[in-house]
Amino acid sequence: MPKQEKNIPALRFPEFKGEWVKHTFESLYRCVPTNSFSRNDLQEEPSEISNIHYGDIHTAYNSKFRFSSERVPFVINDKLDKLRNYTRVKKGDLIFADASEDVDDIGKMIEVVELGNAQLVSGLHTIHATPKKANSMASGFSADLFKTTKVRQQIIKESQGAKILGLSAKRLAKTSLIIPGYKEQQKIAAFLSAIDDKIAQIQKKKGLLEGYKKGCMQKLFSQEIRFSDDKGDAFPNWEVKKLKNLTSVITKGTTPTSVGYNFTDKGVNFIKAESLDSTYKIIEDKIAYISLECHESLKRSQIFEGDLLFSIAGTLGRSAIAKKQYLPANINQAISVIRLKDITTAEYINHFLNSFLIRKKIKQILSVGAQPNLSLDQVGDFKIQYPCLDEQRKIADFLTAIDEKIALVSEELEKAKAFKKGLLQQMFV
Structure with missing residues (x-):
């Protein structure tokens, strides 16, 4: 019986x-050694040398790092x-974030695929x-290799720490990497980079729509532009x-454990601040659950159809219609x-609560307060620009139509990302 070949991907170009x-x-x-410069040692103004900070690996940079496309801070x-004795970053180098509060981000990395003539060093926690x-x-090739499940699992296993996870170069060194020859690497990298380009195009389209909506909201709610009647x-x-003055109720909920109940695996939906996203939607997989008995005991915070939900702690100012x-x-x-007196105004009020006018008010409140949250009285005192109902509907319908376009592009983006993720699992060992 012939020996079974194990280190062969499920999906492969036929010539290999x-x-x-x-x-x-x-x-x-x-x-190689890295520096330990903090954010205070970096600046936006150009200097001789740029610096990779681990926080930007987590939040800003594309895994296939092109210097000309990224905003990289400079060393003061x-x-x-x-920095005289520190090794300069070269094309093909990898830079890992060696610290993270989130297990999914520990060891997140970038591969430098384009650098030009830039002088670049690797900095704090890298x-x-x-x-x-x-x-x-x-x-x-490595940018995608280090996203595969097998490699990520190894890195997560080697990370250490309780609140802050850390990854050392010594532990990273033992990571097992199963790779093909150089030409097959090139073919895989080119194929996946083409998909990355498609994802980038969709992301750009989404960003343009979001920017268009933001501009429209500013002009509509400042009354720079107005609708006419039919x-x-x-x-x-x-x-x-x-x-x-537009509501019958403004209240908030409580934590079930503070009144003798526990969360459950299923039951009545329990919505928290993290259950609301930035597009006025409730994130279904971030809803918790409580028992019907608990729900009935928390009568004050029971939700009815058409209620507006507005976050007042954590990420402030996110809203959704129930x-x-x-x-x-x-x-x-x-x-x-x-809870509005007239439910027909809900769509308009929901959009207005996400306007620059409310964001500005929240910033004013936070600038004089000790706690990063809003009271119910402060929410009730929000000043609402209030057109007649027919104009409200026109404004709400217009902005909702843009939201629907953004939602379609977002769905397209998620499908493209899922397609890429599936390929990563099949095209690598």
């Missing part, structure tokens, strides 16, 4: 045969002399790895009303429920 070869990270890369002039042999790793005539002048499919439901203390 044979098993991939197993290596350790330290056999392919050597790690007073610190440049201290591991800088450079290939031991020239042309041993095809450009862009006859082409001007609508009446707007009023300014406090939110509390739809029928989420009921029955309850909320915690980080969410205020706003």
Whole structure:
């Protein structure tokens, strides 16, 4: 019986045969010292040397790092002399974030695929790895290799710490990497980079739509532009009303454990601040559950169809309209429920609560307060620019139509990302 070949991907270009070869990270890369400059040692103004900060690996940079496409801070002039003996980053180098509060982000990395003539160093809480042999790793291949489940699991296993996870170069060195020959690497990297380009195009489209909506909201709510009625005539002048004068209830919830109940695996939906996203939607997989008994005991914070949910702690100012499919439901203390006297105004008020005027008000409140949260009285005192109902509907319909376009592009983006993720699991060993 022939020996079964194990190190062969499930999905492969037909011109390549044979098993991939197993290596350790330290056999392919050597790690070099990095500096420990904090954000205070960096600046936006250009200087001789740029610096990779681990926080930007977590939040800003593409895994296939192109210097010309990224905003990389510069080292302040007073610190440049201290970098004389530090190895400069080269094309093909890998830079890992060696600290994270989130297990999913520990060891997150970038591969430098384009650098130009930039002088670049690797900074605080990073591991800088450079290939031991020239042309041993095809450009862009490692950026995808280190996203695969098998490699990520190894890195997570090697991380240490309780609140803050850490990854050392010594532990990273033992990571097992199964890779093909250079030409097959090139073919895989080129194929996946084409998909990355498609994802980037969709992301750009989404960003343009979001920017368009933001501009429209500013012009609409500042009354720089106005709708006309169906006859082409001007609508009446707007009023300014406090939110509390438009509502029958503004209240908030509580944590079930504070009143003797526990969360459950299923039951009544329990919505928290993290259950609301930035697009006025409830995130279904971030809804918790409580028992019906608990729900009935928390009568004050029971949700009804058409209620507005508005976050007052944590990530402030996110909102959503309670739809029928989420009921029955309850909320915690980080969410205020706003029950309008006229439910037909809900769509308009929801959009207005996400306007620059409310964001500006929240910033004013936070600038004089000790705690990063909002009281119910402060929410009730929000001043609402209040057109007649017909103009409200036109504004709400217009902005909702843009939201629907953004949602379609977001769905397209998620599908493209899922497609890429599936390929990563099939095209690597």
